[in-house]
Amino acid sequence: GAVVSQHPSWVICKSGTSVKIECRSLDFQATTMFWYRQFPKQSLMLMATSNEGSKATYEQGVEKDKFLINHASLTLSTLTVTSAHPEDSSFYICSARSRYGGETQYFGPGTRLLVL
Amino acid sequence: ELKVEQNPLFLSMQEGKNYTIYCNYSTTSDRLYWYRQDPGKSLESLFVLLSNGAVKQEGRLMASLDTKARLSTLHITAAVHDLSATYFCAVDMEGGATNKLIFGTGTLLAVQP
Numbered sequence: 001g002a003v004v005s006q007h008p009s010w011v012i013c014k015s016g017t018s019v020k021i022e023c024r025s026l027d028f029q030a031t032t033m034f035w036y037r038q039f040p041k042q043s044l045m046l047m048a049t050s051n052e053g054s055k056a057t058y059e060q061g062v063e064k065d066k067f068l069i070n071h072a073s074l075t076l077s078t079l080t081v082t083s084a085h086p087e088d089s090s091f092y093i094c095s096a097r098s099r100y101g102g103e104t105q106y107f108g109p110g111t112r113l114l115v116l
Numbered sequence: 117e118l119k120v121e122q123n124p125l126f127l128s129m130q131e132g133k134n135y136t137i138y139c140n141y142s143t144t145s146d147r148l149y150w151y152r153q154d155p156g157k158s159l160e161s162l163f164v165l166l167s168n169g170a171v172k173q174e175g176r177l178m179a180s181l182d183t184k185a186r187l188s189t190l191h192i193t194a195a196v197h198d199l200s201a202t203y204f205c206a207v208d209m210e211g212g213a214t215n216k217l218i219f220g221t222g223t224l225l226a227v228q229p
Contacts, residue, residue: 032215043204044159044219093158097215105149105215107159 002028004096006108013084014116021079021111023094029074030096034105035067038091050077074099084115118143120207122220130228132194137223139188139205147208148188149217150179152201159204162190195227 003026013019023033031052036044048069049057056069066088068080077096081088091112095105119142129135139148147166151159163172165181165188172179176199178191188205202224206217 034216036219043222044206046209046216046218049216095159104161104164105217106161107151110158112156 002096002098002104002106004094004106004108006092006094006111008111009109010112010114012114012116015085016083018080018082019084019113021081021092021094021113023077023079023096023108025075025096025106028096028106029099030077031074031099033071033077033094033096035069035077035079036093036095038093038110040091044093047079081113084113086115089113089115118145118207118209118218120205120218120220122203122205122223124223125221126224126226128226128228129192129195131196134194135192137190137192137203137205137225139190139220141186141188141205141207141218141220143186144183145186145207145209146181146183148181149206149208150188150190151204151206153204153222154201162203192225195225197227197229200225200227 005024007022033050035047038044047062050069050071052071058064071077091110093110095107121140123138150162153159163179168183170181176193181188202222204222205220209216209218
């Protein structure tokens with residue numbers, strides 16, 4: 001089955017630093033990847049849609065300069081949280097949809113970010 | 117703005133019992149998804165419902181979709197402890213055009229022995 005990986009699985013950083021999270025589709029090509037954020041005991045909130053070779057589309061209220069998304073290839077998208085602050089601490093999950101269609105989004109295992 | 121609401125938010129049930137989780141959404145869409153999330157883990161895809169009247173079953177779980185009523189249900193039959201998890205429904209934001217999902221509030225299911 002389709003597998004999506006994320007790296008790192010967890011990260012602790014100091015306030016003001018930047019953190020990069022990678023999302024990879026391991027056994028399929030994904031023209032579109034999605035980034036979600038989930039706070040404890042809450043639902044997933046879509047942050048942005050990442051398209052290979054073009055700029056990401058951000059949802060309303062998500063700061064594009066703070067959450068930099070790059071989708072450099074058909075198997076890799078990265079999310080960089082710039083100048084992280086404690087309120088950015090969250091569970092970040094990516095998902096990918098196969099280039100060849102299909103209705104299922106495949107979710108990565110998530111990255112837990114803690115900003116001190 | 118698309119809103120997706122689940123009911124109940126929390127469900128405690130005994131093993132062997134049946135129950136239904138409801139998912140209501142506020143705009144037209146013919147694509148609805150159900151996911152399971154275990155504590156501290158990511159999402160596991162359970163069902164993809166693509167048309168009005170769609171019904172899918174896997175083990176003790178059965179999902180259905182009524183696009184006219186903008187309602188999906190996840191029915192649990194003879195619950196077992198292993199089903200304890202949080203269940204999310206998600207609706208395609210633009211009726212399938214973009215595959216951007218809006219998630220419901222989630223239902224935390226606790227199955228008691």
